[in-house]
Amino acid sequence: MPGTLNYKHLYYFWVIAREGSLVRASELLDLAPQTLSSQLTALEESIGSLLFRREHRRLVLTDLGQTTFRYADEMFRVADELKSVLDSDPADRPLTLSVGVAASIHKLIAYQLLEPAIKLDRQVHISCHTGGLEALLRDLKSRRLDVVLSDRLPESNPENHWGIHTIGQSSISLFAIPELAAQLRDDFPQSMHNQAFLANAIRTPYAHQLMQWFHDQGIRLDVSVEIDDSALLKVFGRNGFGVFAAPTVIRDEVCRQYQVEMIGEVESVTDTLYAISRNQVQAHPAVEAICTQGASKASKANASKKTD
Structure with missing residues (x-):
């Protein structure tokens, strides 16, 4: 499309199409019909195609006009929602939180890590995106994400000054169907x-730590199945295909959801979780809640472990 789209002209087109008449649209916009008609003509000339055709003194949308109206309708509906948000009291405005979750993190744990944001005293719209850590960090750097949850630290790079917050830590346990666990x-x-x-x-x-631990104990495992989805792996375990590992912190939920039992705990192998943000100081209330409350829980868990 040549030139820059004039959004005022697009808005006028949208009102005309919605009202079905230049006269009704001009009354609503408090503009003379001739003025509105000239604005519509200017839009069509900038596009290089007609948006309406006349049929018996009626304006009928062309195919391009129908497509343009669908896009404009979505745009101005969202704009109306935005205006309502901006007109509201700042304390009542919903927060938007975009979270990247490393694919290797158990989803039951991911939910627990997000709970501090969910339980804020204001509405939070959360969107979650899973993937590899490198791709998520690129989205964090480009501001498509507000925070990334990971079970590993990012590679050191002097160009990146990430805020790194330890927000969870758990030992690892082994699980199997009740008969096998017994x-x-x-x-x-x-x-x-x-x-x-x-x-x-x-x-x-x-997982690497756990396999090394078994090796140090002189124990050889028969790795019968490899699955890149933690939920599917547990389904295999529930159906008796073998033993699987999961963080002890979600033991009760794993046993309940997959009808398995815990065999034993490996205290020396730990799953450490991090919240990675663009800066050490958090301006986003939901990110701050995830980082501070998660760090507090991690600190208490470490203190309890040392006491034990």
């Missing part, structure tokens, strides 16, 4: 030798 629990971890194991194909930091 067989393996008493002599754990030696009972795991040659046991069918369901591995997460997304190489999470704790």
Whole structure:
């Protein structure tokens, strides 16, 4: 489309199309019909095509006019919503929070990490996007995201001055269907030798630690299945295909949701979670809530672990 779209002319077109008449639109806009007609002509000339055709003194949208109206209708509906938000008291305005969640994070944990934002005393519109850490960080840098939740630290780069906040930490536990868990629990971890194991194909930091821990114990696992989706991996576990690992902090929910039981806990292997923001100081109230409350919980968990 040559030139720059004149949004005032587009608005006039939208009102005319919505009202179905130049006369009614001119009354609504408090403009003379001739003035409105000239504005519409200017828009059509800038586009290089007609938006209306006349049929028996009626204005009928052309195919391009119908397409243009659909876009304009969405644009001005959103603009009306924005005006309502801007006219409201600042304390009553809803917050918009765009969160990137590393694909390797258990979704049950991701929800727990987002709870401080969800429970703010004001409305929060949250959109979540999962993916690889590098892609999420690019979106964070370009301001398409407000915060990224990750189970690993970003690579060091002097051009990036990320705010890094430790917001969660948990030991790792092993789970299986009740019959298998009962067989393996008493002599754990030696009972795991040659046991069918369901591995997460997304190489999470704790997964590497866990495999090294088994190696140090002289235990060899039979890695029968590798799956890059933590929920699907648990479904395989629920159907008796083998043992799987998950952070202990979501033990009760994992057992309830997938009808499995915990075999044992590996305290020396931990899953550490981070909130990554563009700056250390948070201007976004929801991001601040995630970082500060998450950091407080992580600190209390560490203190409790040292006491134990």
